[in-house]
Amino acid sequence: MKRELRRAAALGLCAGLVLASLAGCSKKERIDKEETAITVNGDTVSLGVLNFAVRYDQAGLEGAYMSFGITDPFNQDLFGAGETVGQIAVEQDVETLTHAVLAEQKMEEYGVSVSDDDKAAITAAATAFMEANDAETLEEIGVTQEIVERYLELEMIRHRVEPKMTEDVDTEVSDEEAAQRRIEYVLFSPVTEEEAETESESEEVTPAETEQAAEAATEAGESESSLEEASLVREDSTMTASADETESAETEAETTAAETEVETETETEDPETAEAMAKALAQAEEFLAKVQSGEDFQTAADELGKHANEATLDADYYVSEVAEATEGLADDTLIETPIKTDSGYYVVRVISQLDREATDAEKENIVEQRKSDRMTELYDEWAEAGEITQNEEAIAQIVFDYTLMTPETEPETEAQTDVTPAETEQEAQTDVTPAETEA
Secondary structure (H helix, E strand, O other), X not given: OOOOOOOOOOOEOOOOOEEEEOOOOOOOOOOOOOOEEXXXXXXXXXXXXXXXXXXXXXXXXXXXXXOOOOOOHHHOOOOOOOOOHHHHHHHHHHHHHHHHHHHHHHOOOOOOOOOHHHHHHHHHHHHHHHHHOOHHHHHHOOOOHXXXXXXXXXXXXXXXXXXXXXXXXXXXXXXXXXXXXXXXXXXXOOOOHHHHHHHHHOOOOOHHHHHHHHHHHHHOOOOOOHHHHHHOOOOOOOOOOOHHHHHHHHHHHHHHHHHHHHHHHHOOOOHHHHHHHHHHHHHXXXXXXXXXXOOOHHHHXXXXXXXXXXXXXXXXXXXXXXXXXXXXXXXXXXOOOOEEEOOEEEEEEEEEOOOHHHHHHHHHHXXXXXXXXXXXXXXXXXXXXXXXEEOHHHHOOOOOOEEEEOOOOOOOOOOEOOOOHHHHHHHHOOOOOHHHHHO
């Protein structure tokens, strides 16, 4: 399963970079900056420009990976995609620069131009970047003033053309299409005697912390690591998991759960597991009785050493049993029986069938997805109608034999090219639904 890394925003360059060779890595010959890496309908992108795009992304993300104790992340297959993080980064920068050249070739049709003031701003930004880095670092990563300026020019054009490409997208989304409901729940998971003994022998962890950890794993489909989520926070300006990938992971989790259920139906259930499930059901019923008698949801959970959670979901929520059981219920409805799932028993109260804030946020997500789909459609059309080639031998020169990070704090006076408020808002958004954020 391939992970998408989000690119670093080029409209405001970082300052000084921290360069360090990796232990055990042999030094590679420096790339040929002038060699052609990509050809788009006769227009070329040099290997120097592509390499700078990759290094800029590397600098923006490497520190985040290392903060999780992962050294040399760009030479590892962290996502199980059969490719290293570095290979994925190179592929995506090749695609983005190809799109930038296509946008440049179409810019006049969309009324986009680069003025003399724009060029002056680009030159100033590139100069500031060059001055902020020492000569050794610049030489090592193969960067020149001209390379930075060309990269910034392409990114400026792309950022201006893409909003024009989506102007015909329908931005109207009904409440029904985006409906998000808000629930409160407690999960009672089955615990066998062996698991209980193991927990008691482990390091000190409170029941509430154990419960929260179990629920967090369940809500994430037990497939997404905190590292992946941390690395996917920067939109078009950071390299981080996309919404489609999260949905794919959830689908895999659901498929596995369905297969497990089929096996359970066709095989004799393990007595110890059955007993653990029965205990979980009894505890869920005890909790439910407390709430039905008027006790506060959270208070009743605390008394049983559990934790009450809230979640926003829709009909596609990956715990399908919960989604189905809460469909169409009135606000402030307590479901009268525990909901059985492969993870255990849920006791659920519907807070609101239409969470206004979450629904409006989902509308924005739907519109952004429509725009993304429209851009992809146009780029594909332009690519198919033209001639695009990649110099694989040249691109293979980009290797990751050193780490490259930005300092923890950067000067506030970074050189910027112009970005409208709308562009800034659009870049800040992520492809994560409220339900996924809750998970």
